[in-house]
Amino acid sequence: MVVVNNLYIFDRHCECIFYTEWNRTNSPLAAEAEAGRGSKDLVRGNQVLTGDTSSSRSSLDGQRPLVWPTTSTSTTHRVSAESLRNVVMEEEAKLVYGVVYSTRNIINKLNSKDSSQGGNPGGFTSFATNTYRLHYYEAPTGVKFILNTDVGTTSMQPVLEMIYRNIYVEYVMKNPLFRIDPKVSTPIENDYFRAVLNNYIREISSAAMPAS
C-alpha cells in the first residue's frame, strides 16, 4: 500500500507552480481552513475547500484535494494583505526547494557532474527519513517534481516519469493558453490536469504495489 502525501512542482525559475496534498497531518493549508469555516466564504479563485472537518486530510475518497497556488496568490498579483496561510505555504515551498536543490548539488558534485545542466546529471532519486520518503524527478527542461510518500515505498521514479510525460506534458505544456513567460512564473490552474492527476494518484495508492 502506497501512501502518497503531497506533490510539489517547481519550474526552472525555482518557483512553486503547483502543490497538492492527499494525506497530510500537519498541513498549513488546512490550518486556516479550519479557523475560517463558519463565517467566511471559502471559495477563493479556483480553489474550492471541502467541508471536511477531520484534522488529517485524506482526499482519496472522492473529495477534491487542496491545491496551491492560485491566481490570487501568485507572485504576479501580490495582494497587499496576504493571508497567513499563503505566507506559510510559500515558506514551506521555499524550504522544500532549498533542501532538494542542495541535495541535488552535492550528489552532482560527488559524481563530478556539472550542476548547471537540466535533467539531473548526478542521478539523485530520493531520500528518506523515519517518517517519510521524498522522491525527486527532474525533466531535461528543468521542471522538478517532488513527491512525498510513506517510508516503505522504495521507488516512485516510474510514477513521476508518468506524471511528467503523460499528465504534465499533455495537459499543461500542450495547452496553448498556458503561456510561459521567461521572466515570471505562472501557477498551473488547469482542472483537467488536476482531475487526471488525482485519478492517477488514487489508482497508484489503491493498487497493491510490490516492494521493489
Place this chain on the structure above:
Amino acid sequence: MIHAVFIINRSGGLIFNKNYSNQLAQLSSNEALIFAGTFHGIHALASRISPALKGNATRDLGIQTIDTKNFRMHCFQTPTGIKFIAATDLLLTDLTDALKSVYRLYCDYALKNPFYNLEMPIRSDMFDAMLLKLVQTS
C-alpha cells in the same frame, strides 16, 4: 561495498573523510568541507518539511538514506549529534549496524585518546587501520 565514509561533528564540521574506491569523485579538502556543511543543513531541514508529523507524537529524526542512480548514502546520527555517513553501492539497503561499528571505533580510538581534541579532525593511524578493516569485511 562501501565507497566512502564521512564523519561530521555537532556543528556541521567535517572531522573525517576517506574514499575506499574510485566510484565517487575525489573531493578536494574545501569541497569535502562544503559537503559536510551542506549535509548537516539538509539533514536538519528534512525533519522540518515532513508531511507526516502527528503533532508531538512522532519526531522526525532527519535524513537516513539518500538514493541516487549509482550509489546510496546512509546516515547514522548519534544522540550527541555526531553524524556517520557512508556512501555504498545500491545493493546495501540498511547500513545502521556498520555505522554503529564505526561509532564504536570512533569512541575507542578518538574519544578515549586523551590527546584528542573534541570536534577536531581525527588523525589516528589505528582508527584508519581498523576502519579500513571494517570496510573491507562488509
